Amino acid sequence: MDHRSLSRLAAPAVAALLALTTGCTGGTVHGRPGASGLRDPYFPKAGNGGYQVEHYGLDLDYDPADGRLEGTAVITARAGQGLSSFNLDLSGLKVEEVTVQGEPARFNRTGNELTVRPAEDLEKGEAFRTEIEYSGRPKALTDADGTREGWITTGDGAVGVGEPVGSMTWFPGNHHPSDKAAYDITITVPKGYEAVSNGELRARTAQADGSTSFAWHSPEPMASYLATAAVGKYRVETGRTPSGVALYNAVDPGEAEASAGDLARLPEMVEWGAGRFGPYPFGTAGAIVLPAGTLQYALETQTKPVFPGAPGSEELVLHELAHQWFGNSVSPKSWKDMWLNEGFATYAEWLWAEDRGGTTAQQEFDAFLSGDTEVDEAADSDWDAFPPAAPPGPEHISGNPVYYRGAMVLHRIRQEAGDEKFFALLRDWAAEHRHGNASTADFTAFAEERTGHDLKKVWDVWLYGKARPR
Template structure:
């Protein structure tokens, strides 16, 4: 790929240069500014209007000893309207230079918005390339539920995670799940460190200054919250499933022994998922096991889920792998649709139990209704606090109703239509929306059409009902 980067200059010099070289704008297109947010129900400023990203090429350089990240992002996008300016989401970090199609562009920062003004207006349908040079010490974000996300620095490394909006702490972009793109992520680190990201490792190259460059390629569409970059002294193992999916596990040395058992069945789980849900949607799979205490949660980062220390049991591994179908390949249109991620992944846990000598899905369903924690530990959770399709606020999108009651919605469909129609619908849903986005309304319409059943009572009582279902 042709990288025509502007030289690294001091910020004032860059600003002056850009002001001189980009003072005039095209007068024939009559473009207008792209929206600074997509009005997501819970994160209205997330994402940006006026364009869709097709590809991210991120070139990152990180040294854990000083915590400074140097980055260059090349973002290839298509204008959905005539654009006089457009926005990128970026939190913190110092922007050093911006160009659009090789021409210096004016830019300014307001909060988490980087506004870019190309030297000429962009035409509707035009494919354009924006290049941003940036650096600094990334800072994590605190979510509404109190959890940390974004770029998390540890004692001897770092991890970038982004659900729901933390990816903007380590690269500029259109950070909303409705805009998916392919990725190439190159990470340069000091010798002795591993650098792990999404997709396939294309090359590992020793470069000057005692450093190693890792080039990762993720060809399938990916929502930015599923992107990851992990740096540390990890132990790497590789393998391949019987159906040909490559496996890449990077495990913190102090977590290696405790992780061995829980990761041992990854291949079996992927083969099982392919039978239950349809072909695995990516060419690679695996895991990153962080040093204990780095994060407080696991995350289904695309092709390589991130675990906050050794996974405590195989159910967590199964849950995160199931997200590769539900959440990663079929992604939500808005953050209000999170139950389509978590409800499916929780139900996948029930199906795994059912197929491997554990409690049936019906037993899990009944346990939640009766409070039987011997069958399901989540039975004492407040799973009926709100309808899964309508969380009260952003602090609730990862709460129990989204997981457990979301799974119960799926089981109620199964009860209504029978196993044959239910599992055909599930496989069809994964196939027909493969590598795309879908909303709750899309799902309810699809389920009724594919099963041929009127499921209005399921939606009214279980999916949208405010009272505790019986």
């Protein structure tokens, strides 16, 4: 991120999984309700307990003319305990019907919680399929820091963005980054519109009524906050990087000219990132450029970052691309671990400039210590206001210390360990946790083990220390 500016969708693998464990054995299973939140330190009601999602199949029909969304969500999950009921996160929208394992299920709504009671208890370890029919006019949410997320309308369409919890405004799910899943998202829109989502475009199908359905497939695990659906009259350009990664850019026509130069660097950036951080973690890359002013920030939505108008700098494009390794492939275990996303992506900006003969990472580091805004205009910001691993509240998880002081933590490791061990650490970290989740504690232990250095002073002063580091 950057705040500085089954109905017909089930994959064959999911069907095979369900064939192995469907229904109950006929005996009485004494399950218990799954938790209605995961007690995240900043968003305690986000996510739900008792199960892990393995696949989302979303079938969406959206008409920009009246803002109405018709949706079917087919969620394939595995029970982590015997379940008499379980919860899904959903904000607004009307739920019309719910089935579990093909049988009607009772359900009720309380705030943003959809509680589902299957006809029969689910066994621990059981793979189960839940289908939710829902509709309505999805709305945006306002976050603690005053920014908007969720379902955002544009002049000619809409976009779904979800960091940290906004995805629940357009589909029901287990909306916490610790529960990642594969996705198939089909979006049907009126004639003349494009519908863009994560991953690979599997099919573009004209319907009898003149509408068009776009079927997108994301086989790699994805946290729900990284899912997106963008509807508008975009200009689409496709291509490949030199190593063969497919590219798909969807750009608002009014932003096309101003975006062209920055997006032209994307193939080079993908190849550079693979050299620095290890193989690009997904099958596709690209960008979605929204009409100017749609959002207050860019967001690293998986495989296709969303930009609030023309990016304006190649550094912003690079930042969101770097998140594909750090944040998207290696996702945080909780929102307290946000610096593992933003500090790494900011440091990637510094490395990009350094590798091209520009300002070095050492010069950036020194500039922040001295407040030299000629090197970096953010050098006199409140980058030292709090420790990056311990933001004081949810409104601070995208604060400057998470970005800049987070990047400075990485540079301190580089200073202590030397370039060879440091860059090996970055590659090993991305490889070890590829398509998984990791916490700050995981990283600090990993960094010490891989570099062979005692980094306690770095953690105590830079990562967790409350005083301004020196």
